[in-house]
Amino acid sequence: MSDRIFGAVGLFIAILFAWSATQIQESFLSDAVGPKAFPIIIATILGLASGAIMLRPDPNPTWPALGRLTEILAAIVVMLLYAQLLPELGFVTATALASAYLTWRLGSGPLQSVIIGICTSIGIYTVFHLVLGLSLARGPFGF
Amino acid sequence: MDMLSSLGDGFAIALTWQNIGLALLGCFLGTIMGALPGLGPSNGVAILIPLAFTLGLGPTASLILLTSVYYGAMYGGRISSILLNIPGDEPAMMTCLDGYPMAQQGRAGEALTLSGIASFVGAFFATWGLILLAPQLVKVALLFGPAEYFALFALAFATLGGVSSTNQAKSAFAAMLGLGLAMIGVDTQTGVPRFTYGEVHLYDGIDFLVAIVGLFALSEVFIFLEHRHGSADAAGKKIVVGRLTPSWSVLKKCTPTMLRSTVLGFLAGVLPGAGASLGSFIAYSMEKKLVDRDGTFGKGDPRGVAAPEAGNNAAAGGALVPMLALGVPGSGTTAVLLAVLLALNITPGPLLFQNNPDVVWGLIAALFIANFMLLAMNIPMVGLFTRVLMVPPRILMPVVAMVSFVGIYGISGSSFDLMVMVGFGVLGWVLRKFDVPLVPVILGTLLGNQMENNLRRAVTISNGDWTTLVDSALSIGLWTVAVVGFLLPIFVGGMVRRRMRRAGDEEGSIRD
Structure with missing residues (x-):
């Protein structure tokens, strides 16, 4: 079908x-x-x-349950928000928020998620901006 | 002799500190990406392209970095196959069959070393094959006019689904979707906008890097979210590597297997639409037929580890032949590599060998260097990579998503591109659910404009006569192969597919 x-x-x-x-x-x-x-x-x-x-249809794929589907929809919304807010908030803040959300939804604990989010963001910032010199979005604080 | 001196020049280019450093980095990252289930060669290379691009690396340097990742991923895939019975990427599927039983018998270290050596043999001889075969193919390709090129592109799309495709209608659908996406933007010949619906951002067309990263990398994140597959596959399992060195008698027994598998794998790589997964599959099945007299295959036979690994690495080298010589890639990862060349304004195809010999030979020399690095990394340092398997996807996947965003934002600095990328991520997820292959979509987006230009050039040269497309023997030949290549899988594909299915069940339409 x-x-x-x-x-x-x-x-x-x-x-x-x-x-x-x-x-x-x-x-x-x-x-x-x-x-x-x-x-x-x-x-x-x-x-x-x-x-x-x-x-000549193939057999049905296994669709995720409604809960999982909302999960994906929510992730899409978060990513779209990220795209919009990146220039407003600056790279570090926006990335920390988005990756904290994603890791939380993939099963990290709430406090752990915040820590992982911040570490991911600072890690990427260090490697790509400070070491490799890539220009990332600057927010109100300059990072 | 000419060839050897070119190769010598290539080594002179590849042996700068920057290029060696890039090759080392690429090998290391590639092995990690190959080892991690969920990240294969195509997504690995896709994530890194925008980075290579924004870092301002030259064409040779970028290609060295990215092909090292490609070769590295081919090596890395075997690690989780052997230790966890989960293929790190699709080509490593067949390695599970004998690799995991060996690990259960406490011979994991031996299997890892052996497969490392097999990978080396496969990749090493395939690189020689590339050197010998590519210039010959270039000679043929120089005879091509626009009509032949148009037929060649058609052939690439028709055969891309290949024998392992589940449904040819879906392959065709994917290819047309990609070509359709390529049509968006201002028409290069007449300057009229097409399918832009007044959106200024679309006038330049859709950046294929955005499409690739979205389709490959972001869709993977959605797949993980769907299954809420957050903990590491290695969690709770005890990984014991054990003794690393296989005995001489085992090595000796495996040598003919490796050589035969290399030849088969290389051929599978050169043919369009086959790729590394099929290379390892053919190599394994043929060895099983030839040497499995006591029925030990599938129960931890070392030859069953050596065959698929030599096969898939040889196929990886073989797949570079049509990509470099014709500009028409035969597999997912080489399509992604083609995107790199196009993004750097280098036209692949026969002229590449004439206009940019430094790129070609520098790349080939770098492949040799990378191969030795990989052998060194993958045998003594294999313990390090097994640690990587402990990183849970709940940490890894957000990093993948964020690095993808960083790469794309770094190129254009536009939020619009990021939104388009998310759109492609969703599209990729939906298409994968429907088992529609993603590689033809990418290839269509990449080659669409070239294909159309060749069509228009051919017809314009003959004053609007469309029969010019099938006017020469060469183009008739190409069309015939295209038609046969499209129809054949419908009849014989089912058989091969069922066997591969039986060998291992895997979700995902990212194929290499």
Whole structure:
């Protein structure tokens, strides 16, 4: 069943992709093929492959229980927040928070998580910024 | 002779303190990454690319660092296979079969040394194979025009799923997804934006480094979160290494096995879509057929350890041949290495040997040096690497995630790229759940624009006549191989797959 849905989504993407390809503005200076042809070929094969997946599905993958799924969703949200807050908070603070969260969700104790988070962040900062000289996001405190 | 003098020049390039240091670092990190279950050669190299890039290393230096990681991971994979019966990466799957029984009999040290030597033999001769074969392939490739290149790319995609793919439709889906992603951005030939939907950040296209790190490294973090697999696999198990030196008689018995496996592994590596996992599998099964007269394979036969290790390391060397000579990688990790070259503005393929001989030969010399380093590291210092297995993923995985973010942020300094990377991480997780291979997605993103350019060039040269694509004998040949390579696995693939499945069950579509 999962595969049928997957195939249907793939087919939808293929149609969307093909439609978007037809919307591409042609330049007056175009080569013999133009910017549309190759995307349309891709969309066609994508559609065929999706169709094949839909018609001949593999056995269902084992989906995680709802709890685990929320776990992953929460991690995604944390990572997106990290991406946004990195320039605001500075590398060390943001990384300490994010890695403390991740290690906590992977089974470290609360206090341990804080310590691991801070150590990870300072460790990466030391290796990559102080030793290797990579420029990392600066926050209000300059690190 | 020409070849030897080029190789000599290569050694002159590779033997600077910086390059030796990088090779040493790469070997060390690679072995660790290979040893840790969950981090394989492709994610290991993927995480380190942005770093090599932001550190401002030159092309030769970056390649030396990253191929050392690649070779190192091939060595490291065996450690957890032998000690814990958990393959450190997919190619090391077959090593479990005889390695773990040997460890149970108290011969873990012997198995580790033996497999270390086998890895060395495999990688050493495969590097010679690379030197001999790649220039010949370059000669053929110089005959290629745009139409032939287009056919060659098609061949790479058609065969990438290969005999071990579970579902060819899904391989095709993955390849088209990658190609589709490559189309995003301003069209290089006419300058019109495509699939950008007005988002300025997308005008440059999607950075393939972002895609690679997201798909490989971040998706791994999600997999660990899904299973809440936080404690070390080694926790609670007592690791006893024991005596390290195998007896001469064992070594002697294993020598023909290693040599045969090296040849097979190398061939499996050169062929598109096969890669190291298949190399070790073929090597093991063939040795089993040939020399297993008393039925000792699977019960701790030293030859059963030597064969897959020689096979997968030889395949790793073999896989570099099409990547360097044609610019078309045949496996996941070489696809990632190709990304490095492209990111450094070096066009791989036949011209690489003419325009950047320093890169090619420096790399090959570095492979020899790295191989000796790895032998030295992996036999006397193997105890150090077994300690690494005690690091629990609950500490390791956040580090992997954070290092990935650091690398990508270091390149562009943009939050947008980080968000895209998270998106790719999720996509990678979903695709892995559906058993869709990730390597074609990467390869599509990498090669999409080149493939399209070759198509457009070919058709434009012939004034819009599309039949030019199948006009020469060479391109017809390539198309035939592509079609056969795509259809064959549908019929015979099931058989090979079932055997590999029986040999060991493994989640994950990251294959090498």
